[in-house]
Amino acid sequence: MDHPLVLRGTHPKSVAAIKFTSAACTAFLQWALPRLGLRWAGFRRVRGQVCKRLRRRLATLELADLAAYRNRLDQETEEWKILDRLCRITISRFYRNRGVFDHLRAEVLPALCQDLRQTGERHLRCLSLGCGGGEEPYTIGIIWRLELAPRCPGMTLEILATDNDPGSLARAAHGCYSAGSLRDLPLQWRVAAFDLQDGVQCLRSEFRREVAFLEQDLREEIPFGPFHLVLCRNLVFTYFDEDGQRRIVKDLATRMPPGAILLLGKHERLPPDGTGFETVSAHLAIYKRA
Numbered sequence: 001m002d003h004p005l006v007l008r009g010t011h012p013k014s015v016a017a018i019k020f021t022s023a024a025c026t027a028f029l030q031w032a033l034p035r036l037g038l039r040w041a042g043f044r045r046v047r048g049q050v051c052k053r054l055r056r057r058l059a060t061l062e063l064a065d066l067a068a069y070r071n072r073l074d075q076e077t078e079e080w081k082i083l084d085r086l087c088r089i090t091i092s093r094f095y096r097n098r099g100v101f102d103h104l105r106a107e108v109l110p111a112l113c114q115d116l117r118q119t120g121e122r123h124l125r126c127l128s129l130g131c132g133g134g135e136e137p138y139t140i141g142i143i144w145r146l147e148l149a150p151r152c153p154g155m156t157l158e159i160l161a162t163d164n165d166p167g168s169l170a171r172a173a174h175g176c177y178s179a180g181s182l183r184d185l186p187l188q189w190r191v192a193a194f195d196l197q198d199g200v201q202c203l204r205s206e207f208r209r210e211v212a213f214l215e216q217d218l219r220e221e222i223p224f225g226p227f228h229l230v231l232c233r234n235l236v237f238t239y240f241d242e243d244g245q246r247r248i249v250k251d252l253a254t255r256m257p258p259g260a261i262l263l264l265g266k267h268e269r270l271p272p273d274g275t276g277f278e279t280v281s282a283h284l285a286i287y288k289r290a
């Protein structure tokens with residue numbers, strides 16, 4: 001066993017001292033991601049962010065390079081959980097992909113309201129998976145309160161939003177955002193829904209009422225539902241491998257009644273065949289439970 005006072009090899013302590021090339025980081029991710037049920041293609045664009053976090057992790061562990069980190073992963077299964085967290089991408093913003101939310105507000109939500117009313121249902125239930133800092137579920141809440149509620153009298157909206165990142169959920173609970181997070185939100189809604197406090201835009205309390213947050217890893221559990229609208233955007237169908245995608249689609253299908261709407265990220269698609277969903281708009285990545 002090493003004596004604790006005997007230093008072996010190099011032990012860099014600052015992030016600047018950790019040297020690995022972008023190519024080495026790519027090779028490492030191409031090895032590690034499939035072992036986490038994730039896919040390299042999804043991470044290609046955001047690899048810089050993950051490599052930066054890896055550099056910090058190596059500095060904390062006082063490891064010289066990614067080969068040493070691979071050894072650590074071979075020896076300590078707990079380190080895989082930390083690596084999984086390092087691979088979490090948390091980018092989001094309000095009204096992300098305007099065309100999608102424009103369509104949701106003009107077509108999808110009014111049609112859902114009408115369908116539900118015909119069945120005597122009074123609650124429109126929405127699930128936002130991988131909800132980030134709340135930007136996505138709050139966007140639905142804003143659309144509802146400012147546009148849909150007056151057109152759907154007697155109907156209430158309930159939004160359940162889940163994420164496995166405690167930091168993101170804390171931001172969601174705080175409800176205050178930089179101007180950049182709001183840049184896609186139509187101006188009149190920004191004015192109606194936010195107050196400027198200490199240089200940040202804080203969502204007014206009446207726009208938070210419909211949304212409840214829950215810390216959950218969707219690989220392990222998904223709320224039971226039933227849900228009439230599910231947003232699963234820029235997570236599963238970008239970063240998960242095909243097995244993971246199929247498992248989640250199957251789980252979602254059990255929580256959505258026929259006619260319920262599933263919304264993916266604008267550039268995401270369901271895996272082909274046998275998903276139990278039909279395409280409403282391929283271009284906007286909107287699907288309907290068959």
Ligand SMILES: C[S@@+](CC[C@H](N)C(=O)[O-])C[C@H]1O[C@@H](n2cnc3c(N)ncnc32)[C@H](O)[C@@H]1O
Pocket residue numbers: 088089090091092093096129130131132133135136162163164165168216217218219232233234235265
């Ligand atoms: C790229 S953000 C997308 C946020 C939002 N859906 C959007 O499209 O703007 C992905 C979110 O999924 C969360 N996430 C990642 N892995 C998750 C998992 N296994 N279970 C639940 N949430 C997860 C991250 O913490 C992050 O907030």
